[in-house]
Amino acid sequence: MKLKKKIDKWVENELISEAQGNSILKFEQKYNNGIFGKTAFIIAGLLIGLGICLIVASNWDEIPTILKVLGCFGMLGAFSYNAYKNILAKNEKLTELFLILAFLMVGATIGLFGQIFNLDGGFNSFCTGWALLGTPYVLLSKSVRFNIVWGVLLLKVWDIFTYTKSLSSTFFMAVFFIMISIGCYILIKKTNISLKLPKALSKLFMFIAYALICKIGFKYGLDRFFYNSNISFEVIMANIIVFGFLGGYMWFAIKKQDISLFKRNTFLLEIWIFILFASVYENLFMSGIGFILSGLAILGMIKILKKTSKFIQNMEAFK
Amino acid sequence: MSSKFIGIILGLPILFLGMWGVILSFQINSGIEVRLPIMGYDPRDLLSGHYIQYQIDWENADCRQFENGICPEDEFCVEGRWGGKQCRFYIPEEHAEALDKLFIKRNDEDLVFEVVYSYKKGFKPMAKELLINGKDWREAI
Numbered sequence: 001m002k003l004k005k006k007i008d009k010w011v012e013n014e015l016i017s018e019a020q021g022n023s024i025l026k027f028e029q030k031y032n033n034g035i036f037g038k039t040a041f042i043i044a045g046l047l048i049g050l051g052i053c054l055i056v057a058s059n060w061d062e063i064p065t066i067l068k069v070l071g072c073f074g075m076l077g078a079f080s081y082n083a084y085k086n087i088l089a090k091n092e093k094l095t096e097l098f099l100i101l102a103f104l105m106v107g108a109t110i111g112l113f114g115q116i117f118n119l120d121g122g123f124n125s126f127c128t129g130w131a132l133l134g135t136p137y138v139l140l141s142k143s144v145r146f147n148i149v150w151g152v153l154l155l156k157v158w159d160i161f162t163y164t165k166s167l168s169s170t171f172f173m174a175v176f177f178i179m180i181s182i183g184c185y186i187l188i189k190k191t192n193i194s195l196k197l198p199k200a201l202s203k204l205f206m207f208i209a210y211a212l213i214c215k216i217g218f219k220y221g222l223d224r225f226f227y228n229s230n231i232s233f234e235v236i237m238a239n240i241i242v243f244g245f246l247g248g249y250m251w252f253a254i255k256k257q258d259i260s261l262f263k264r265n266t267f268l269l270e271i272w273i274f275i276l277f278a279s280v281y282e283n284l285f286m287s288g289i290g291f292i293l294s295g296l297a298i299l300g301m302i303k304i305l306k307k308t309s310k311f312i313q314n315m316e317a318f319k
Numbered sequence: 320m321s322s323k324f325i326g327i328i329l330g331l332p333i334l335f336l337g338m339w340g341v342i343l344s345f346q347i348n349s350g351i352e353v354r355l356p357i358m359g360y361d362p363r364d365l366l367s368g369h370y371i372q373y374q375i376d377w378e379n380a381d382c383r384q385f386e387n388g389i390c391p392e393d394e395f396c397v398e399g400r401w402g403g404k405q406c407r408f409y410i411p412e413e414h415a416e417a418l419d420k421l422f423i424k425r426n427d428e429d430l431v432f433e434v435v436y437s438y439k440k441g442f443k444p445m446a447k448e449l450l451i452n453g454k455d456w457r458e459a460i
Contacts, residue, residue: 061411069340073333080329087325102332109336115370115409117343118446120397133335136328 003028045097049104065116072112076105083140092142099137100146106134127153139197147200155208164212167220167234171241174212178245181205209245217242217272222279242272270298347447350439353384354450355395357406357432359422370409371418371449373434386440395436395444408434408449410456417460421451430459 007021016024052075063071083098107130113119114126121129131154138150164170184202221238246269253262277294357373375395382390396406410418425432435448451459 061413073337076333076336080333084322084326084329088322102329106332106336113336113340113343117347118370118408120405120407122397133332136331140325140328 045100046104049101068112069116072105072109076102076109079105083137087140096141096143096146099141103134103137103146103150106130106137142196144196144200144203147196148204151201151204155204164215167216167238170212170216170219174209174216174241174245177205177209177212181209213242213245217275222275239276243269246272266302269301273297273301343445346439346442347437347445350437350442350444351384352447353436353438353444354433355380355436357434370407371422373406373408373432374404375406375434385438391440394438406434406446408446410449414457414460418456421460 004025007016007025010016011018011021060068079098079102083095083102086095086098107126110126110129110133114121131150134150134153138147141147164173181202184198184205187198188202216238219238220234221242222235246265249265250262250269253259253265274291274294277290277297356376356379358376359373375392377390377392380390382388385391392404396404398404421428421430422432424430431450431452433450433453434446435450436444437447438444449456
């Protein structure tokens, strides 16, 4: 056990007493040992939900329509009622289970209405309807992953990539998502909000921004960057955006002293520098030079960063 | 959050879904019935799982069924992913293959595929029945 080993080491080096070590261990066991249980409950919820769906589906055509509707509403009501009871009883795991089941049931009911009334709506409108009607369950859930799934469903309606056909539109879309993500982040920081939704949305929107920046880099920024003497304005702009985004994020990580965020973005920046060099040279000799140059560029970047921030100097990654 | 508020929040999806169901049933039962001939949306794949995808054959449709004898083409179906309008009619999957075969040889065997819609001005038309030569599709297969 990782924590146990750490505590033993701290006790051995007289940083904490044995009694303190035991207290820490007990505390962690009590409050931070729920990841396995939570995941197991979520998986169990999904399996039971899917199992019920498959059993019903196997006899679907023989079941009268009214019975299907009543069954759907009955199950939705039962799951919602159980979620309600468990929220009041403060039983987090069962609450999550029933909230997920109720959420799945909302999707199933929409699908059923689609079948009964021959609705023409496509997958996007189904996702949006499901997300909107499932909002209450998401608001009550404490699972960030569940919230993210909800966000993905909701965003289907925007069909993001249809609006990103040029460098400028992709850039503005990325900026839009970064702004909303920052807005959600500020909301979490400035208020004592207990909902998981802003946190989930903040993560989801930033993930979309990353995807859009990737698109900018790969689609517009790799046009023989160093090789082509007639390098286009678009290529330069795309690289400014990629470096600006990752650099900005690294600056933010330094300010917030978030080591994992800093490491992630530094790693991505290094990868990008490597891709830039690797995409340019065409023969082995030139590729070799390219790789050496990209390695040196990365080392130079680390050197500069080490000199510019006290925080980074003390950071675990640079020891 | 109070227990009352949580109860209300959890009841909202059931309430909305119930209301939606009632509105859809009202809509499907309150319009006039119009019969429109159909053709495949994608000739290679008319049947896709539990539903058939089709287009309305407006050239052969009887527009006298509608007000002023004008077919309200824009009101029917939704924009398809590959252009044109696309409509759906749900069928049990086990009959999909038989129906698909019938549809493919409809010209050779003089089969007319039609969909009966519930139409009411200002509301989305809703497909009620699929007919083959004027009879319910189940009889034809």
